[in-house]
Amino acid sequence: MDQIEIFKALSNKTRLQILTWLKNPEIYFAPEHRNADGVCVGMIQEKAGLTQSTVSEYLTMLKKAGLIEATRVGQWTYYKRNEEAFAALSKLIESEI
Amino acid sequence: MDQIEIFKALSNKTRLQILTWLKNPEIYFAPEHRNADGVCVGMIQEKAGLTQSTVSEYLTMLKKAGLIEATRVGQWTYYKRNEEAFAALSKLIESEI
DNA sequence: TCTAAATATCGGAATTTCCCGATATACCAA
DNA sequence: TTGGTATATCGGGAAATTCCGATATTTAGA
Numbered sequence: 001m002d003q004i005e006i007f008k009a010l011s012n013k014t015r016l017q018i019l020t021w022l023k024n025p026e027i028y029f030a031p032e033h034r035n036a037d038g039v040c041v042g043m044i045q046e047k048a049g050l051t052q053s054t055v056s057e058y059l060t061m062l063k064k065a066g067l068i069e070a071t072r073v074g075q076w077t078y079y080k081r082n083e084e085a086f087a088a089l090s091k092l093i094e095s096e097i
Numbered sequence: 098m099d100q101i102e103i104f105k106a107l108s109n110k111t112r113l114q115i116l117t118w119l120k121n122p123e124i125y126f127a128p129e130h131r132n133a134d135g136v137c138v139g140m141i142q143e144k145a146g147l148t149q150s151t152v153s154e155y156l157t158m159l160k161k162a163g164l165i166e167a168t169r170v171g172q173w174t175y176y177k178r179n180e181e182a183f184a185a186l187s188k189l190i191e192s193e194i
Numbered sequence: 195t196c197t198a199a200a201t202a203t204c205g206g207a208a209t210t211t212c213c214c215g216a217t218a219t220a221c222c223a224a
Numbered sequence: 225t226t227g228g229t230a231t232a233t234c235g236g237g238a239a240a241t242t243c244c245g246a247t248a249t250t251t252a253g254a
Contacts, residue, residue: 003113010104010194012212019194041231054213056232075221075230086190094187097107097116109242138201151243153202172200172251 001066003097006089009065014048015058021047022068022081037071038080098163100194103186106162111145112155118144119165119178134168135177 009015021028025039033043045055059079062068066085071078106112118125122136130140142152156176159165163182168175 004108004110007104007107008211011101011108013101014212016100016194023194042229050212051214052231053215053233056230057213060232072220072231077231086194090187090191093183093190097113097120097183105241111242139199148244149201150203150245153200154243157202169201169250174201 001085001088001092003092006065006067006085009061009067012058014050014055015062018044018048018055018058018062019067019081022079025080035073035078037073037078038069040076040078042076044079098182098185098189100189103162103164103182106158106164109155111147111152112159115141115145115152115155115159116164116178119176122177132170132175134170134175135166137173137175139173141176 010019021044022039025034028047029039029043033040041052041056041059044059045052048055048058050058059068059070063070063079067082068079069082071080107116118141119136122131125144126136126140130137138149138153138156141156142149145152145155147155156165156167156174160167160176164179165176166179168177
């Protein structure tokens with residue numbers, strides 16, 4: 001758990017938005033674009049309004065920080081939150097930092 | 098509470114160290130360099146091993162993010178943690194982000 | 195006053211981040 | 225195979241951050 005990597009990943013408006021969207025995908029994405037593994041990149045990109053490459057990099061960054069997980073299904077990659085990482089971060093701030 | 102400002106402030110090794118030192122000043126600073134208002138800039142600078150201007154700027158940044166508070170006493174400025182901000186951030190990550 | 199000490203602010207070089215377009219890779223379907 | 229779709233990676237210009245030295249400000253004390 002690299003604290004600085006995590007905080008850097010959280011230091012961007014779009015990346016924070018993505019995390020919010022992935023917290024309640026049923027609110028933000030149509031059923032056909034999400035499943036138990038999360039939401040595919042293209043739909044996240046569409047909502048973000050940035051280029052595909054940028055959004056893909058952002059998702060990779062969030063993944064490296066451990067905040068989200070990826071599952072490849074055919075040509076799609078589904079991303080979902082790693083809630084344990086958020087719980088751990090919350091506890092870290094509550095008691096360690 | 099500007100989330101991004103907070104996460105940016107936390108995205109730096111030295112600033113995280115300063116927050117750790119201020120969490121338990123009695124461990125890291127001699128009694129004559131601390132009081133109920135916190136620890137003075139010079140002592141924080143000494144521990145950080147960076148220039149006075151850099152450390153002063155870092156403290157200003159942490160203060161703008163709401164993570165620490167400043168009290169001027171004579172020629173000294175004492176900085177201490179704002180624990181409520183950390184509690185609020187912990188809750189934010191636990192339930193909102 | 196005048197000087198010295200503590201801190202804050204300014205200007206800038208080096209590095210990193212932001213976000214793009216172009217290109218590469220992976221997979222599916224015909 | 226071949227072409228099309230989804231995603232990842234690369235190269236780079238613009239903007240932000242890092243950290244410095246120099247300078248300004250604030251306050252105490254002679």
